[in-house]
Amino acid sequence: MDDVKAAVKGGSVFASGGGGWVDHGLEIGSAAITIGKPKLATVDEIPDDAIIVTATAIGAPAGTTDWQMLGKDYIKAVQLLQETLGKKVYGLMTPQNGMSSTINGWLPAAALDMVVVDATGDIRAHPTGKMGSLGLASSLDYETIQVVVGGKPETGSYIELVVKGTPAKTSNILRTASDMSGGFIACARHPLPAKYIKENAAIGGISKALQLGYAIMEAEPNGPAAVIDTICKTTNGTILGTGRVLKKSVTYSGAFDIGTITVETEEHGELILHVMNEYMAVDTKAGQRLTTFPDVITTISVETGAPVSVGHIVEGMEIAVFSINKKYLPLSASVKDPTVYPEVEKALGINLIDYAFDKVK
Known part of the structure; x- marks a missing residue:
C-alpha cells in the first residue's frame, strides 16, 4: 500500500x-x-x-x-x-x-x-x-x-x-x-x-514517480514548505512564482478542458497558465514564456504542499507554480515528434513547438 x-x-x-x-x-x-x-x-x-x-x-x-x-x-x-x-x-x-x-x-x-x-x-x-x-x-x-x-x-x-x-x-x-x-x-x-x-x-x-512519492511522504511531517522544498530538490525543479489565483477560465469541450488560469505572483507579476487538460505553458503578462511542454508544470498548494489539479483550482487560492526543465527528464519519442503539437497549439492559440524544440531562447 x-x-x-x-x-x-x-x-x-x-x-x-x-x-x-x-x-x-x-x-x-x-x-x-x-x-x-x-x-x-x-x-x-x-x-x-x-x-x-x-x-x-x-x-x-x-x-x-x-x-x-x-x-x-x-x-x-x-x-x-x-x-x-x-x-x-x-x-x-x-x-x-x-x-x-x-x-x-x-x-x-x-x-x-x-x-x-x-x-x-x-x-x-x-x-x-x-x-x-x-x-x-x-x-x-x-x-x-x-x-x-x-x-x-x-x-x-x-x-x-x-x-x-x-x-x-x-x-x-x-x-x-x-x-x-x-x-x-x-x-x-x-x-x-x-x-x-x-x-x-x-x-x-514509474520508478521516478515512486522515488519522488517516498521523498514527499518522508517530508510531510515537517510541513508544506518542507514538502515543496523536497519536491524541488528531488526533481531539479524550480518554483516560477508563488501567489494568489486571480482568474480561472477553463471550459469543457470535446473531452478536453481548455482555457487559462491567471496567478498574481511576487516574482513575475501575473502569470498565465495555459490549460488543455494539463498545463502546457506559462507566460508572463508581458508575453515572456517561462516554461513549455514537455517541461513538467504543476500547481502546488502553499497550505498543504500537495499538487492541485486544474479541476480543484479556485480563485483566491494561494499556490506555487512549479516547473521541471525537460533536460532533467527522460523524454520519449512521442514528445520529440513535431506532428503531435499543431492540434494542441490550435486549441490553445499559442506556440508550443518552437519552445519545445528550443528554437526560441
Whole structure:
C-alpha cells in the first residue's frame, strides 16, 4: 500500500494539473494489491519480442462531467485487446504519470498475470493520445488496436469499442467515444514488441514517480514548505512564482478542458497558465514564456504542499507554480515528434513547438 501512496503522490507532481484524480488512483491501486500482486519490471528484464500494451484512461480530468469508470473496465479493455490481437500480452505500461494514471496498468496486470513495465509514453501527463503514443502518432505503416470501455449503463452511456487503423485516426475516434461515455473512459492500446518500448519510451518513468512519492511522504511531517522544498530538490525543479489565483477560465469541450488560469505572483507579476487538460505553458503578462511542454508544470498548494489539479483550482487560492526543465527528464519519442503539437497549439492559440524544440531562447 505504501507503493500505491507513493505512486499517487509522486505521480501527482508529474500530473501537471491533470492525470486523473488522487481518490481514483488510491482506489484502483488498492484494488490491484487486493486482487493480486502487481510486479514492476525494468525493460531489461523483458524479452525483446514480448508484447507490451499501453493501459490508460482518456478524457478530461477536471471532473466537470458525469463519468463512471470502474476497475473492471480497465481489465475488460486489456482482455478485449488481447482477444483481438490473438496473442498473449506480456506487460502493461502507462502513457503518462498522473494522480491516478501512474497506476493505470497495475490492476489489469495483477488480474491477468502480466507485469507493469517501468516505462512511460511521457514522463508527465499530456492532453492527447498522440503525445503518449511512442512516436507512432503520424505512422501510416503501423496498424494499431485501440479499445475503450466505460460509462454508466443506467444512463445508456456505457461503451465497449474496439478499433483498428492508424494511431492518428483511431485516437480521434477514442476521444469521441470518451466524450459520448461521459468524458472519461478506460483504454488499452498499441500492442508493441518490448524492443520498440526500450528504444522509444521514457524509461524508468514509474520508478521516478515512486522515488519522488517516498521523498514527499518522508517530508510531510515537517510541513508544506518542507514538502515543496523536497519536491524541488528531488526533481531539479524550480518554483516560477508563488501567489494568489486571480482568474480561472477553463471550459469543457470535446473531452478536453481548455482555457487559462491567471496567478498574481511576487516574482513575475501575473502569470498565465495555459490549460488543455494539463498545463502546457506559462507566460508572463508581458508575453515572456517561462516554461513549455514537455517541461513538467504543476500547481502546488502553499497550505498543504500537495499538487492541485486544474479541476480543484479556485480563485483566491494561494499556490506555487512549479516547473521541471525537460533536460532533467527522460523524454520519449512521442514528445520529440513535431506532428503531435499543431492540434494542441490550435486549441490553445499559442506556440508550443518552437519552445519545445528550443528554437526560441
